[in-house]
Amino acid sequence: MPNKQNILIIGAGLCGSLLALRLGQRGFNVNVYEMRPDLRKTDISAGRSINLAFSDRGNKAMKLVGIEKQVEALCIPMNGRMIHDKEGNTFLSNYSGRDHEYINSISRGGLNALLLDEAEKHENVTIHFNKKCKSVDFENTTALFEDYITKDKFIEDADCIIATDGAGSALRKSYYLERKFLFSFSQNYLTHGYKELSILPTKTGDYKTYKNALHIWPRGDFMVIALPNLDGSFTVTLFLSYNQGEYNFNNLTTPEIVTEFFQKEFPDALALMPNLVEDFFENPTAPLGTVKCSPWHYKGNTLLMGDSAHAIVPFYGQGMNASFEDVVEFDAVLDKFEGNWDTVFSEYEKTRKKDTDAIADLAIDNFHEMRDHVGQAIFQEKRKIEQALEKEFPNEYSSKYSLVTFNEHIGYREAMLRGRAQDKAILNMLADKIITVDSDLKVILDKVKKETEAILEDDKIAGLK
Amino acid sequence: MPNKQNILIIGAGLCGSLLALRLGQRGFNVNVYEMRPDLRKTDISAGRSINLAFSDRGNKAMKLVGIEKQVEALCIPMNGRMIHDKEGNTFLSNYSGRDHEYINSISRGGLNALLLDEAEKHENVTIHFNKKCKSVDFENTTALFEDYITKDKFIEDADCIIATDGAGSALRKSYYLERKFLFSFSQNYLTHGYKELSILPTKTGDYKTYKNALHIWPRGDFMVIALPNLDGSFTVTLFLSYNQGEYNFNNLTTPEIVTEFFQKEFPDALALMPNLVEDFFENPTAPLGTVKCSPWHYKGNTLLMGDSAHAIVPFYGQGMNASFEDVVEFDAVLDKFEGNWDTVFSEYEKTRKKDTDAIADLAIDNFHEMRDHVGQAIFQEKRKIEQALEKEFPNEYSSKYSLVTFNEHIGYREAMLRGRAQDKAILNMLADKIITVDSDLKVILDKVKKETEAILEDDKIAGLK
Missing domain, CATH: 3.50.50.60 (FAD/NAD(P)-binding domain)
Structure with a gap:
């Protein structure tokens, strides 16, 4: 029935x-x-x-x-984040130390x-x-x-x-x-909005930049990202404040100032986007x-x-x-x-x-992590350690990102609590010089596991979470 | 102009x-x-x-x-919470170890x-x-x-x-x-609603129970509180789930079941409230x-x-x-x-x-603290230690409650961050037997201060708060 x-x-x-x-x-x-x-x-x-x-x-x-x-x-694998600095240098940060763990566009x-x-x-x-x-x-x-x-x-x-x-x-x-x-x-709205732009394929239909990554241009208060499409193009997204900072959606009102903004902050992206100004003024700005x-x-x-x-x-x-x-x-x-x-x-x-x-x-x-933390030394050291742990101990360690993204048998809430505790453990042990990026990996793994459990237990006793 | x-x-x-x-x-x-x-x-x-x-x-x-x-x-000072257990025993817990710190009805x-x-x-x-x-x-x-x-x-x-x-x-x-x-x-609504009741004055206009306290009958999932009025009465409030538990607002539908509920859970309060059933069915249930x-x-x-x-x-x-x-x-x-x-x-x-x-x-x-924690041993030990600290070191320690309630020169946010860190420090040191209620107070003070700073610093490094 x-x-x-x-x-x-x-x-x-x-x-x-x-x-x-x-x-x-x-x-x-x-x-x-x-x-x-x-x-x-x-x-x-x-x-x-x-x-x-x-x-x-x-x-x-x-x-x-x-x-x-x-x-x-329909999928294009993206193995990691390709970070673009202001000078146009790039740096690939894999999503996981395990080769079979990647996301797709x-x-x-x-x-x-x-x-x-x-x-x-x-x-x-x-x-x-x-x-x-x-x-x-x-x-x-x-x-x-x-x-x-x-x-x-x-x-x-x-x-x-x-x-x-x-x-x-x-x-x-x-x-x-x-x-x-x-x-x-x-x-709840963020103070930032977003606008979609594009990097078109070359005349021969090829990708203008590295295909198998999620590209990020982190700039602290704002950022640009790009994900590949099957046709050789990338869909590009600008995340920017509506009204704060030197450049914002409210004051990017002319082709000149939009070009100036990209020239100053994202010169290597601008070089791939002759269509920037057209996209910018054709596409809507949407809230987050x-x-x-x-x-x-x-x-x-x-x-x-x-x-x-x-x-x-x-x-x-x-x-x-x-x-x-x-x-x-x-x-x-x-x-x-x-x-x-x-x-x-x-x-x-x-x-x-x-x-x-x-x-x-x-x-x-x-x-906050994408537009800001990925550019900070201590967060980069944490990421380096986590990738090494995932590579060396594939069955014993998963970063917060891996727990959320590649561990579909674990719920988001459990991934969040454990992932945040791990992050806190590693960042604090780095700050206190209890571990460094050069420490023995087995020693790091044991310390991270122990400290993570201690953090979770402390929160539990205090009636938090 | x-x-x-x-x-x-x-x-x-x-x-x-x-x-x-x-x-x-x-x-x-x-x-x-x-x-x-x-x-x-x-x-x-x-x-x-x-x-x-x-x-x-x-x-x-x-x-x-x-x-x-x-x-x-217009004020009636309330020096502390008077806790009523199921057997009718009472226990006065001052709001502060400093005598001049109290709240008013x-x-x-x-x-x-x-x-x-x-x-x-x-x-x-x-x-x-x-x-x-x-x-x-x-x-x-x-x-x-x-x-x-x-x-x-x-x-x-x-x-x-x-x-x-x-x-x-x-x-x-x-x-x-x-x-x-x-x-x-x-x-955002809590799962609980509330209903106002009353304890009327005696025939001679006196208070039927201790005047200078906020009375609480904590029962885990629900509670009753009472605050004094100038005319000798108390305004009583029942906080209870709308639809969970053996007794809830949805099933307290007859005089018999309301009386049974109070007889079982709040017998000493019921003895002061011959007008309970009348109040209960006259007054609305309101959301929180x-x-x-x-x-x-x-x-x-x-x-x-x-x-x-x-x-x-x-x-x-x-x-x-x-x-x-x-x-x-x-x-x-x-x-x-x-x-x-x-x-x-x-x-x-x-x-x-x-x-x-x-x-x-x-x-x-x-x-959560009022209906539940106040009845738990570790929270009672914490409270005892904090009152002793406030009494012995009036210029060096204030509990979360004191920071929020009696330190009007500090903003609520600062009071929350420091107060939560202090609570976590004391609860965890009690659980780990690093301190006990019988430890030397100066030693406790130093340990609590140090641990509180460490907790605040750890959160800061991890980018929390």
């Missing part, structure tokens, strides 16, 4: 289309309503595909639905199209495009939609509604505005926000999932991976409690929320 | 009436609009006056406006009436009652009001508008809904929420102050004190920058917000 139930999904982005595929595989009748047109039928201008970081937690979900091979074909559109194709292979899954959700009646499990073309409004009902409609979720808005229960909610909320569900009627429940800033490369992992966690809860939506939704939130709260906080930590 | 400017204040509660008084003293033309009737002219039923904790930060503001003597007459209505009286002595201050603010046009510095009696709507303008309209602020709502700038905002937001101001036009900018849970007894300290801080910024509202508002937020964020977090810490 439960497998014949009707599920309405709001939003056919990455999370919604994966969820539709998985619930289709489980035999539910699934209807997905998406506000945008079908991205498989609209033109995306060449060299402008937007990419994302894809790693082990995301891949765990691809394995669950059996499409990991097709996804691999993947096209958002390409992956989304694959998921839509796979979902639609199930005859019990239907995807409706150009249908914008205006509000959700969570008492009666119905949603109000507007057709983008005809502007007609219509109401759909279902046995349950799952909103995967992103940071601006219509369901979350209904939870907030209706005030029918105590809804904890936060939206974190959204948290609770409860995610209302009884067994409605549920928030993906960015609608937990939008995060992009600095850990985990946004999509976290949303994909949501589907894996939800699927595991369904295995236990399928047949009772109220229990499924509340168990899912109970097991999952601590982890999405953690990745939100980790992503903000990494904002 | 600036002193002739028109200032519109929304809300004549504790913060708004103090602000009106101070700005009146500074010579501004002040108009205050309050949604409720004049509390000096409405009946408050006997024995039901609601009280609040009043301490040094609040008193600093009373000194600023020169009414500390009148306020003292004060009537909200009595203090508010005094502030209104004092404000109205200034002919440049006018208070308008029964006028509810519906929204604020922060671009044009106007506010829309509705008269509670006639239902007429009218618009008022001013040189600037300051909203002291509490946790449900109309200005904050306008900031959020208008989406004209990036507004970071959070509302924390509100944070930023920015607090829009240009030099509008500003949030007090609970409208930072509503906190009541567990540190600092809500009113924090709002009063807002006025002191604002006054200090006015001394420096009066004449430029934009600068005044942004400097005020810059200096103040870190501290109101800290007291919000401290208040949630204390939720």
Whole structure:
């Protein structure tokens, strides 16, 4: 009986289309309503595909639905961060001391199209495009939609509604505005915004700089990053304050000053971007926000999932991976409690929320790490030691980055607590000269392990964490 | 010229009436609009006056406006917490080892009436009652009001508008809904709500239990507290989960079960409360929420102050004190920058917000401390040591509670960081048997100081805090 139930999904982005595929595989009748047109039928201008970081937690979900091979074909491995200093010197810092641990650059559109194709292979899954959700009646499990073309409004009902409609979720808005229960909610913006730019391929279609890295130009208060695309281009992102500092989004108002800024701060990037000024003034400046909320569900009627429940800033490369992992966690809860939506939704939130709260906080930590810490001596020494530990003792040590990115069997919260304690242990032992980069690695490993445990224990006794 | 400017204040509660008084003293033309009737002219039923904790930060503001003597007459000193266990045994834990450090119970209505009286002595201050603010046009510095009696709507303008309209602020709502700038905002509810009850005076008008303490009945997941009133009564508050545990607000639905709950958990309190069932079903259950937001101001036009900018849970007894300290801080910024509202508002937020964020977090810490930690052996040992240190070395040691409550020259954030580090130092040294309650006090003092500095330094090196 439960497998014949009707599920309405709001939003056919990455999370919604994966969820539709998985619930289709489980035999539910699934209807997905998406506000945008079908991205498989609209033109995306060449060299402008937007990419994302894809790693082990995301891949765990691809394995669950059996499409990991097709996804691999869309991936460009990035083995580490390539740091660019102001003089144009570069320095490659691997993401892990273990060679098989790397992240990938993947096209958002390409992956989304694959998921839509796979979902639609199930005859019990239907995807409706150009249908914008205006509000959700969570008492009666119905949603109000507007057709983008005809502007007609219509109401759909279902046995349950799952909103995967992103940071601006219509369901979350209904939870907030209706005030029918105590809804904890936060939206927090960084002082910085971002703008997407591009490094186009050479005339022969080659990459203008090293392909297999996530490039970073860290400059303390701001930074530029670049991720490769399959067509030879890179998608470049400038992260910059709206109104602080000598150069900021509010005062970068003319081609001259934009060029001056890049000439002064990112000369080697500028050399690869003859199209800088055009990109800069064509593309929007967007804010960087974190959204948290609770409860995610209302009884067994409605549920928030993906960015609608937990939008995060992009600095850990985990946004999509976290949303994909949501589907894996939800699927595991369904295995236990399928047949009772109220229990499924509340168990899912109970097991999952601590982890999405953690990745939100980790992503903000990494904002500071990427634009600032990566350029500081003590953080570079820490990184060097951690890579050596991971190489020498592959089964005994994983850095915070590895715990978060490559240890998909560990939840984000556990990765955060252990990772932060390790960082604190290494940084303090370096500062106190208890260890140096030249110390014996086995000695370092033992000291780091012992000090990490002591830090975790001290916090526990003090009633912290 | 600036002193002739028109200032519109929304809300004549504790913060708004103090602000009106101070700005009146500074010579501004002040108009205050309050949604409720004049509390000096409405009946408050006997024995039901609601009280609040009043301490040094609040008193600093009373000194600023020169009414500390009148306020003292409204105060009942509470020297410590009187803990009541399940068997009815009591144990008095002083708030400080220094005799002159205590907090006070004060009537909200009595203090508010005094502030209104004092404000109205200034002919440049006018208070308008029964006028509810519906929204604020922060671009044009106007506010829309509705008269509670006639239902007429009218618009008022001013040189600037300051909203002291509490946790449900109309200005904050306008900031959020208008989406004209990036507004970071959070509302977070605890899983617990609260309900006010009362212990009435004896027939001869005496107190039924010890007058000069804040009484606590800690029970782990829930608790009851009581604060004295001048008329011999106590205002009692039950803090309890909405839906978890054997007894909760959702299942306390009959006189029998309410009485059973109190008989089992709070027998000595029940003996003092023959009116329990009547109070319980007459009084509402209210939520416990924390509100944070930023920015607090829009240009030099509008500003949030007090609970409208930072509503906190009541567990540190600092809500009113924090709002009063807002006025002191604002006054200090006015001394420096009066004449430029934009600068005044942004400097005020810059200096103040870190501290109101800290007291919000401290208040949630204390939720756990009051209902749970006060009953645990290691926390009781810590408390014993701290009181001995404060008594023996009055100029060299202050506990976290003292730093927050009695050290009004230190900001909340500094008090939080130092206080948490001290707690961690003492708890861990107790757990590791480096100190015991019987150790020499001078030795303990030195070890606590050294360990506290080490903890603060370790956090700093790790880039935390």
